[in-house]
Amino acid sequence: MKIIFMGTPDFSVPTLKTLINSDHEVVACYTQPDKPKGRGKKIQMTPVKEVCLEAGIPVYQPKRIRNTDQVEIFKNIDADIAVVIAYGQILPKEILDAPPFGCINIHASLLPKYRGAAPYQWAVINGEQSTGITTMQMDVGMDTGDMLLKTIINIEDDETAGTLHDKLMLAGGDLILKTLELAEEGNLNPIKQDDDQATYAPMLDKTSGKINWHKPAKEIECLIRGLNPWPSAFTFLDGQLMKVWKAQVVDRVNEDFTPGTICLVNPKEGFVVSCGREALLIKEVQLQGKKRMEASAFLNGYQLTEGRILE
């Protein structure tokens, strides 16, 4: 089939490469406009664009694909289907209806759960045992289209959003190939989503990482993993921002400590912080302006005393 690929970040790349190396033909690629990024604010092209340039695929980077002139351009591309994975823009009905086979989306959750922008991160934050990817026939709603195929992925106890991202990313290629195969044969079996079961996974931002020590230790531990590597869970030590990268739920040393109190310092393993229920052994941290490091290394150079309170 002739495919229009639509995607932007690293997450989209393995699927794009799979399609390029398949029997299908990627005739065009849509990705977000190049933007100033990172320290120094240098203009950077998107990961998807880099791959396209190498592969010689025409790249389209409209700022707003909804605009009528952009819709016309899209319609004039001779394609059978569009494959969308983490593109970053809402597609209007005219676009969705343009290709004969419509637009198929690869979403990083088991729909109808975790519709929205940050599905796998929220799956980790909420302590789910498993998640996965779903292909769906897109409609105008936010991830509300009919479901086509799914792949289930287990979430390990030490899973971070980063490791899960990599697993899901790699699973996308196979699933879309199967979906395309069924589509060509006319054997797709679209299943309506049960809206009553739907949950929403809103985009994350910096503020979602502020640790509330009054919450149960397990909840905080899930938050730490779900926000790793971005935007990261953090707290404040002596007025300085401190990211927490790794922690482990342990028993509370003493019930009298208010949540957020450092109740035990172990130079070898880290330090224990009292939480709303149980406590957390902090094992890897990063103070502002510093590299991330093992808690034991951090304790070598930082005079951390028991009784101090994190905010």
Next chain:
RNA sequence: CGCGGAGUGGAGCAGUCUGGAAGCUCGUCGGGCUCAUAACCCGAAGGUCAGAGGUUCAAAUCCUCUCUCCGCAA
């Protein structure tokens, strides 16, 4: 030219303002104590103080430039 922090033995830091013998906490190695130890005691190795240039009798420290890392912002 977006704002800011940082680069000092293997790790994490102090020392830089007020130039004048390279320190701290750990780790490593050797020895001792011990039924034993991740504990304790004694000893040792390991550094062109990111790099280049400049000022000075003298630079980790002051001046100029470069490289690298990190936080914010996007």
